[in-house]
Amino acid sequence: MRYLRLYASFLRFSFSRAMEFRLDFGFRIVMDMVWYVVNFLFFWVLYRHTTLLGDWTYDQAMVFMGGVFVSDALHMTIFSNNMWWLPFYINKGDLDFYLVRPVSSLFFVSLREFAANSFVNLLMASGVLVWALARYPGPLGVWPVAIFLGCLLVGLFLHYVLNLLFLLPAFWMHTSHGLREIYFSLTETMTRPAGIFTGWVRQVLVTVLPFALIVSFPTRALFEGNRWPVVLHLVGVTAAAFVFALGVWRWGVRSYVSASS
């Protein structure tokens, strides 16, 4: 309850801050719209020349893209800004202010800033996903859609954990810019159907660097008859990644010397 009240305060401050920069607010909404259109056109161009891409038809790929947009918008709204600032807090010694508060420091640094401008994009992304599901020619069913949406939330949490894991080396390194670059590159694998990856690359992307699980596995859970192995895989990897990230965070906080660089 205490954490919910705290999060409500974060939301209040974030919205009032976002409304101070109204032009930027508008620019960001248009920016995401451009990203949606570019991705849709990209898949449309590819599907002009093929009927299947990683075992998925064009209609299935549209649902997948809707899932990508919703997952990305949620990540941008809830976590992205906070994750952006984390290495700066660590390197400048500003993490002190978070460590001394009487709440979980990881909760605070992960959720303090709610991106109100991305929230509008979340509404648009949700609309795109509803449209993609509504135009799907086959029967989907309420239960598979509910599992799909639940898995999308698990995937979102996995996305946050992976983002965090790529930033935590900032506790020991002078800069985490290179790792951040790698993280951004790897997120590209999240926006492509996991079915296109084969061999050991596929194995890596569904276990050690599980970016391919974030949206592709929820989509597989929607379209595949035997969905429980997919769901269990997603939940298991997410839980393992979170436990690992929590351990690294605690280790990092112990190593943190508060000296700025």
Next chain:
Amino acid sequence: MRWAVIRDLLTTEIRRRMSYRADFWLSAFSALAVRLAVVWFIVKAVFAGSGRPGIGGYDAQGMLVYYSAAILVGKLVQTTELEQGISQDIYEGALTRYLLYPVPYGVVKYVQQLGALGPAIVQLVLFGAWLPFVVGIPRGFTAAGIAMGIGAIAVANLLQFLITFPIQLIAFWADNVWSLMVMHRFASALLGGMLAPLSLFPDSAQRVLQALPFRYLFAFPVETLLGRISAAEWCAGMVVALAWCGMMALVGRAVWRSGTYQYTGVGI
């Protein structure tokens, strides 16, 4: 124009870029490897799904070469870190000191952009060297094609700067132009042939794309390098690209004049 100032700006930027070595190598190898891997699998999946040996004038190997070259050429055309430099100068009021320089501000920034190419050229040489062993040597690869390609890349780099310059100058009026820059990056990636070769688009769309500036950022230099463009087509393309450079320079000049007229030097 003071050439000594320009030389110093260029060498300073190159040294600055090469300083964070661990970061440089991490982002150079890993990020490029991931991008190459993703396009590799996309090409394989598209050809496997279509069941055809050729798509949009490319076989699977040819398309892999195209994507690989586009990624490397893109490094020479886009210098992402400097994309925020101009707007940052305006926000912080740092633009004031440049107004006292003996060289126009746009030239200073462009020379800095050229200096920032140092690491990208190192990456191009390192990755370009082993690329033929992995994806093969393109059939139309010739010395003339390379020479024309270098010219096309140089114009593409200039065009990229001239397109982003007025966008960044919007910082005179707007609180944050970062999202505008990202919009440009998204749009140019698709319409410029970075996400997919332009020959995969419908014919009607290709005709429109020929006239827009985006093609001359990526697809045109890459196709020239790979020997897919004749000398006559190259000349025609360079004329269109340079015309866009001229047009964008005029736009940039107008926005610069209008912006500096009301610039206070205070910063945000």
